[in-house]
Amino acid sequence: MPQVSNEISQMIWRNKYKRRSLYTNLPDEDWYDTVVRVLQGTSSSVFPSEWQALKDALGVLEMVPGGRILAGAGTRDHVTLANTFVIGSITPNADDTVAALVRSARTMQMGGGIGIDLSFVPPKGEPLKGGGTSPGVLAYAELWNSMCETIVSSDAQRGAMMVVLRCDHPEIQVFIRSKSTRGALTRLNASVLVTDDLIAAKAEGRPWPLRFDGHVDRYVDAGALWAELASAAYESAEPGVIFIDRINNANNLGYCEEIVATNSCAEQPLPAGGSAPLASINLAALVKEPFTPSSYLDIDRLRILARLGVRFLDRVIDHTDYPDQGQHQQAHAKRRIGLGVKGLGDALILCGFRYGSPESLACLRQWLGAFRDASYEASIELAGERGPFPLFKRDAFLERPFIKSLNPAIRATISSSGIRNAVVNCIAPTGSTALLANNVSGGIEPVYAHRQRREIMMPDHSSKRVELKSWSLEKYLELFPERADRPLPDSFATALDVHHEEHLAIQAEAQRFIDGSISKTINFAADVELAALESVYSRAHDLGCKSLSIYRPSPLRGQVLSSAD
Numbered sequence: 361m362p363q364v365s366n367e368i369s370q371m372i373w374r375n376k377y378k379r380r381s382l383y384t385n386l387p388d389e390d391w392y393d394t395v396v397r398v399l400q401g402t403s404s405s406v407f408p409s410e411w412q413a414l415k416d417a418l419g420v421l422e423m424v425p426g427g428r429i430l431a432g433a434g435t436r437d438h439v440t441l442a443n444t445f446v447i448g449s450i451t452p453n454a455d456d457t458v459a460a461l462v463r464s465a466r467t468m469q470m471g472g473g474i475g476i477d478l479s480f481v482p483p484k485g486e487p488l489k490g491g492g493t494s495p496g497v498l499a500y501a502e503l504w505n506s507m508c509e510t511i512v513s514s515d516a517q518r519g520a521m522m523v524v525l526r527c528d529h530p531e532i533q534v535f536i537r538s539k540s541t542r543g544a545l546t547r548l549n550a551s552v553l554v555t556d557d558l559i560a561a562k563a564e565g566r567p568w569p570l571r572f573d574g575h576v577d578r579y580v581d582a583g584a585l586w587a588e589l590a591s592a593a594y595e596s597a598e599p600g601v602i603f604i605d606r607i608n609n610a611n612n613l614g615y616c617e618e619i620v621a622t623n624s625c626a627e628q629p630l631p632a633g634g635s636a637p638l639a640s641i642n643l644a645a646l647v648k649e650p651f652t653p654s655s656y657l658d659i660d661r662l663r664i665l666a667r668l669g670v671r672f673l674d675r676v677i678d679h680t681d682y683p684d685q686g687q688h689q690q691a692h693a694k695r696r697i698g699l700g701v702k703g704l705g706d707a708l709i710l711c712g713f714r715y716g717s718p719e720s721l722a723c724l725r726q727w728l729g730a731f732r733d734a735s736y737e738a739s740i741e742l743a744g745e746r747g748p749f750p751l752f753k754r755d756a757f758l759e760r761p762f763i764k765s766l767n768p769a770i771r772a773t774i775s776s777s778g779i780r781n782a783v784v785n786c787i788a789p790t791g792s793t794a795l796l797a798n799n800v801s802g803g804i805e806p807v808y809a810h811r812q813r814r815e816i817m818m819p820d821h822s823s824k825r826v827e828l829k830s831w832s833l834e835k836y837l838e839l840f841p842e843r844a845d846r847p848l849p850d851s852f853a854t855a856l857d858v859h860h861e862e863h864l865a866i867q868a869e870a871q872r873f874i875d876g877s878i879s880k881t882i883n884f885a886a887d888v889e890l891a892a893l894e895s896v897y898s899r900a901h902d903l904g905c906k907s908l909s910i911y912r913p914s915p916l917r918g919q920v921l922s923s924a925d
Contacts, residue, residue: 369796375819379431391419397434399415402434428638430793440467442680446634449477464521473522475524478525481500482573498531505547528557530578537592568580594890594912625879634691637673640701655711676697695780702797713851715858724866739784743780807830810833860896
């Protein structure tokens with residue numbers, strides 16, 4: 361049975377998640393102590409049988425709570441157990457700016473990752489109503505970057521945040537190039553809010569208006585702006601793109617809220633003040649008879665874990681502190697959670713399928729289809745026990761696009777019983793918790809490399825280089841030690857072996873089954889032509905993705921992970 365056992369897993373557990381229990385006043389001695397502490401801090405009202413089922417699942421890493429839950433639940437620390445937050449849209453009003461900055465700092469100090477929208481900041485030089493002129497969006501980005509740097513230096517959890525700007529803002533071109541210089545805005549992820557109108561203008565060859573407060577500043581060529589966005593990502597892997605109209609049109613809560621940004625890794629689109637706790641199911645741990653013609657993923661176990669995960673995260677909402685009252689009210693009115701998966705890349709290898717192949721897409725449909733249905737069934741069951749989320753409006757909810765895509769039986773049960781959680785699933789990158797689970801592949805990513813060198817951040821902010829093997833290679837060599845010096849089967853394709861179109865196919869297919877969003881990186885070879893990257897940006901929209909991040913090796917990008925193959 362898999363446990364936190366290898367060097368990297370033990371290091372991650374000790375450095376990030378080993379804590380002193382509020383209940384015993386003793387430090388966690390091993391992983392099972394951490395599991396018990398987490399359950400004591402989040403699940404005090406569950407039945408003994410469900411407690412044991414959760415303990416079993418977490419103990420063998422079939423399911424792993426988000427890092428904030430692991431680090432904070434059942435401790436005396438004044439932290440939040442929600443991973444993802446959006447602060448909102450920043451305005452030039454001094455009082456509002458200070459309040460938003462304080463709220464951001466408090467949220468990050470308590471361990472939450474945040475997103476902010478700069479689209480309401482006037483362009484540089486624009487007169488302000490209270491006198492003076494606007495310093496522009498980059499000045500605000502630098503202010504938040506400095507705040508994040510301060511939070512890091514104060515020995516808190518490393519800050520993580522997303523800064524977004526609409527594609528029609530007059531300073532969009534400056535924003536696109538904001539991270540094209542080494543060392544610029546290093547604490548922020550940057551993404552452009554891309555509208556359907558820009559996509560249409562590009563396709564039709566129309567000029568694109570850059571405007572603020574209803575006034576057009578100037579026109580640019582839509583195709584040229586799109587190419588500029590792709591060019592910046594080609595050089596520096598940023599900014600990403602967030603298809604904001606698609607996100608709002610697809611949002612289960614579109615009848616009562618507007619999404620303004622995402623969290624730091626883009627898996628949770630959120631309104632101002634929104635948040636969600638996270639957990640993920642480890643698909644790699646569910647594969648039976650690996651590397652044989654009879655290998656399969658245990659769908660029945662996946663369904664059980666999805667039910668447990670939804671019930672667990674719903675209780676987390678009630679057992680966490682929130683940085684301010686508005687965030688508390690939003691969380692309880694909507695009860696948004698983010699149950700996802702990790703280990704897809706390794707699970708496919710264990711089953712003998714190459715990532716991105718037609719066979720892998722068929723597996724993905726089967727696995728995520730079962731995961732989605734079981735997640736929704738669990739939330740409906742909870743609504744029968746504890747009531748639906750307070751802002752549930754039956755007719756409006758049933759008309760939302762994702763809900764209309766569910767099978768008729770689930771829709772009928774929602775109609776009669778309601779649902780406990782407005783949004784149920786998302787897929788996070790699961791970086792640290794994937795390492796904790798003995799280095800399974802993160803989220804729905806492929807294995808990056810089967811032998812890796814990784815720079816690990818230590819508590820004193822120094823780094824340590826660690827060499828490790830992928831989960832699937834470890835299992836392969838355990839079963840077939842005599843093959844250690846032979847070439848690996850084709851199913852062992854890594855992130856850089858997988859073509860960018862195959863990466864995109866996996867993300868687009870997965871998005872069909874996820875009501876939130878997906879954090880996924882589309883990897884490109886260093887020598888790829890710019891036109892190919894530009895095309896993938898367009899195809900991501902055509903295929904139904906909600907966001908897109910790319911990575912191409914370049915001199916501007918530092919590297920914490922490298923292949924040792």
